[in-house]
Amino acid sequence: MSQLFRKTLILASMAVLAMVQSPRADSLDDFKNLSGKLDIAGGTAHIPVMKAAAQDIMRANPKIRITVAAGGSGVGVQKVGEGLVQIGNTGRALKEKEIAKYGLVSFPFAIDGVAVAVNPDNPVTSLTKAQIKDVFAGKVTNWRELGGHDAPISLYVREDGSGTRETFETRALDKASSTDKANVVNSNGAMKTAIAKDANAIGYVGIGHLDASIRGVAIDGQKPTQEGAASGAYPVTRLLYMNTKGQPQGLTKAFIEYIFSEKGKVLISKAGYIPYAKK
């Protein structure tokens, strides 16, 4: 609760600061006659987009309060299903069990690519899909076998249920599981820290999280870029979803429409993802 309060406070102060230069966009007109509170929780990948949209909306209409909390895809499903929040975000499609249990409706709004990443000092810049499968299955354990230094491979994976792990295992490992000897970290941030600190590391992060501290590896010659993910040339991609309990109404509906608007698409691109057209 206090975390929620703190986040609200941060959002509110950002909104006040940003008021100084606020050209009103037309798509924000939908919020003019609305008021009340909108709570959003779930996938960590969604947060930059959700926060930016929330700032725009609260700036346009101070009567609206929007809170954005993390927690992961599972928490997103649970909270929206139990009516604790109006929008629950997931980095994976809902399971049939979840749809049946809570009566949820999904809105895919962005494409996120997952990149295989190594330490910047590692000479290996490209791997084949077969090599990646062998590495994550624990069959290949030395970088020499992949054209690198003679050093043991430090394997890092994400925890079970992580959307990033699911995307990676489905698209890059063809639904195989990784070896149970791999280290498990529980966020994109922890993964980046682990890879940046360990010269022999290999792991995976959302493409939006690639920066100078780690290096993305090309898969079958396809470099992990947002463009490649959008065109479908880069194979390891996933959709980001917003989920509501039943068809969205009022403020929730307006928020979702804003994410799909032209302004929303700009926010999605800024966060490092590719906008996904509403069907």
Place this chain on the structure above:
Amino acid sequence: MPRSNFLTENIPQETAGPWLWLGTVLAMLGVFCLCVMIVVAALPAFFSHSHSPFEWVWQPNQGHFGILPMCVGTLLLSFSSLALGFPWALAIAVWHLTEEASAFAHAKTAVGALIRFLTTIPTVVLSFAAVFLLTPFLRLHIGGTGFCLLGASLMVSLLILPTMILVLESGLKGKLEALCPYGLALGFSRYDLLRYCVLPQSVRTLTQAAVLGFGRALGDTLLPLMLAGNAPHVPTRVNESMRTLSAHMALVTANEVGGSAYNSLFAAGLFLLGTSVVVTLILRRLARTDTSPERP
């Protein structure tokens, strides 16, 4: 009863009994309900034959929900932390009570302050510091990725150290002070008194310190989560990655709601609770039987 305080003034004497009684019953009921709830919630996992938590493989997307590697991991980490931390705690507590410590008053004060300060450091700070200092050091010197049993157990032993020292010191001090006038007059040093008279008579204090230390080591989540590597398998060497039940629960609850993976967590909770109870009972029993009559 001429002594009057706000309690006896404001509440008639005859109601104080029922209030105390009610408080005790509520507290007991809370503990009882907690135990019943964990047991009841764990039952489906125990009787499910398709997704039994009692196997050695944890592969949720292939229908394997075994928590046994994590049970072993938890026991390995708590006992190794206790084994590393307890002698260290005993040494510091004994040193703190001897003349040697009094001779270096500044060092004594500094160590005391440091121990008390250690109790206030949040585990997330300890873990974060260790990720940047201890993990690369271990990677360089003992191989592996640095996220391993040894790293986690070193930090957990540091975590449980102050608790054990404070318990040991307060337990030993009273007995030592009582013996001092005669013992010192007979030419014993404070260390001799501790070594030959106080410690053999203080098995209960030693046990109490070990039980408290073990309990903290068993339940701590963040240190193993950030330092042990979390690979769901049984480590065969100290430089291998491993996962404790507490870290396992933290990892699974982040993403799962309902389903076999989630249900297996209650079995994990029951195991943690059971281990804590069993170890406490065994140590207490040892303490009772070992309190031998005074030696000459």
